[in-house]
């Protein structure tokens with residue numbers, strides 16, 4: 635009979651389709667799911683710890699690659715490294731916790747100043763004056779082989 639399938643042909647095609655489903659769907663999931671997993675915040679090199687003597691916080695602009703799904707983008711951010719006389723370090727965000735304006739260190743006043751609503755933060759990032767509800771965010775950091783690394787994340 636022309637145009638009709640034999641029972642054998644139907645069995646072969648059905649089995650092929652079934653095997654394609656059994657192996658194809660998991661393979662597709664394995665290919666797609668990792669692209670949508672949230673990436674762990676990377677450790678970004680800030681510099682040699684000796685470049686940050688105790689005293690006033692020093693601004694450092696960092697650039698790193700971040701993957702969001704299928705997209706890899708370059709992120710630039712500024713942090714302040716504050717070294718204490720006891721050798722401990724703090725790495726602070728330069729983003730004000732009130733309305734996300736960039737703060738800057740004012741040497742004369744020994745404080746971070748936010749120009750948007752005239753707020754001040756002390757050298758540890760604590761609010762001294764103005765409307766910010768929280769201190770400046772602090773990033774996790776580590777020192778390895780004399781180099782300072784910071785883990786940037788959405789704080």
Ligand code: FES
Nearest residue numbers: 730732733748751
């Ligand atoms: S944004 Fe900094 S005080 Fe308002």
